Amino acid sequence: MLQVFERLDHSHDEIDDSITLDHDTRKKSRIKSVTDNGADIGIFVQRGHPLLVGEILKTECGLLIEVKGKAEAVSTAVASDWLNFSKVCYHLGNRHTALQIGELWVRFKPDHVLEELAENYGLSVNNQPTVFEPENGAYGARSHGHSHAHDS
Numbered sequence: 001m002l003q004v005f006e007r008l009d010h011s012h013d014e015i016d017d018s019i020t021l022d023h024d025t026r027k028k029s030r031i032k033s034v035t036d037n038g039a040d041i042g043i044f045v046q047r048g049h050p051l052l053v054g055e056i057l058k059t060e061c062g063l064l065i066e067v068k069g070k071a072e073a074v075s076t077a078v079a080s081d082w083l084n085f086s087k088v089c090y091h092l093g094n095r096h097t098a099l100q101i102g103e104l105w106v107r108f109k110p111d112h113v114l115e116e117l118a119e120n121y122g123l124s125v126n127n128q129p130t131v132f133e134p135e136n137g138a139y140g141a142r143s144h145g146h147s148h149a150h151d152s
Helices: 082-094 112-120
Strands: 002-011 017-021 030-034 040-044 056-059 064-069 075-078 100-102 105-108 124-126 145-147
Touching (some): 017 030, 075 112, 082 105, 082 112, 112 124
Parallel strands (some): 002 040, 002 145, 017 064
Antiparallel strands (some): 075 105, 075 124
């Protein structure tokens, strides 16, 4: 089984494999899974620092594994004006729910109460499955390694 203890924000070396995970799995600090090429893998990372889509995991044997996001059930609320968009973000944030925020859209796990709140402010809501990458929070900053090695 491949084992991962190191995270890189990127690498200039060739990526050996990838692993596609949903948001709830990327939040875990201990993950047992299978890479996209079928290798068993154990990932052991610091608690409270979710894996990020695009991040590179370095195995003990030096393989580089890219983290990919898996499409999952989400609600995406789309606004046509900044004032209502801002109000919805404020109210959703007050409910301490994980949010992914884009330009005039906000995404969250499906919840009929939250969807109704957004619709009450004039936002349209769709439930198209997609990759969920919510904000990590104001205090969620982390540091990780950076490899410039070019081993061949």
